[in-house]
Amino acid sequence: MKKAVVLLSGGLDSATVMAMALAEGFEVYAVSFRYGQRHAVELDCAIEQAKAGAKQHKIVEIDLGSFGGSALTADIDVPKHDNVDELTDDIPVTYVPARNTVFLSYALAWAEVLEAFDIFIGVNALDYSGYPDCRPEFIAAYEKMANLATVAGVQGRKLTIHAPLISLTKAEIIQRGLALGVDYAKTTSCYDPAPDGRACGRCDSCLLRLKGFSEIGQSDPRGYA
Secondary structure (H helix, E strand, C coil): CCCEECCCCCCHHHHHHHHHHHHHHCCEEEEEEEEECCCHHHHHHHHHHCCCCEEEEEECCHHHHHHHHCCCCCCCCCCCCCCHHCCCCCCCCCCCCCCHHHHHHHHHHHHHHHHHCCCEECCCCCCCCCHHCCCHHHHHHHHHHHHHHHHHHHHHCCCEEEECCCCCCCCHHHHHHHHHCCCCHHCCCCCCCCCCCCCCCHHHHHHHHHHHHHHCCCCCCCECC
């Protein structure tokens, strides 16, 4: 079987991407990060998701929190809204500086060791919070860099960064996942969950997730505060 490294955050998008990689016949090596985020519920979800088919699951310890600069890693309030129409095109304070660049670098290192030539990431450029490292231009540039920076790339064995959700709406992502049997009760998207793990229902990510389920006439199985 072909090997693939899948970035598995514990969220809805990455769970869907892992299911897609498995459906394509890849042997999945999942990688998650304890990066200084203010809550650990997403890692609990990632552990449960990895049981659905990952050959191996690593949780890597890094400390982006030492730099701060984000409501997810520092003592900055997570923005809340009453409905999805209040979201703007501005990059919100929940953006973690260089996070996907760092995460992909770790995934790339493991892919080299595994002799895997495929990395899957659940970035999305439609129903998302406007993060610069979720755009197609970023993924294309990173893939080009990866093939310049690795032994396999220099030897002509091309590595591919797969971002299969990048042009899908949240509703379309959920439909794909449901068709592949993803249990969305074992995913979390919330930026500011309650101590018991329930989602807040009012942050950007919760509102976009709820909008996606509503558009396909489904109820979100994740608990909300």
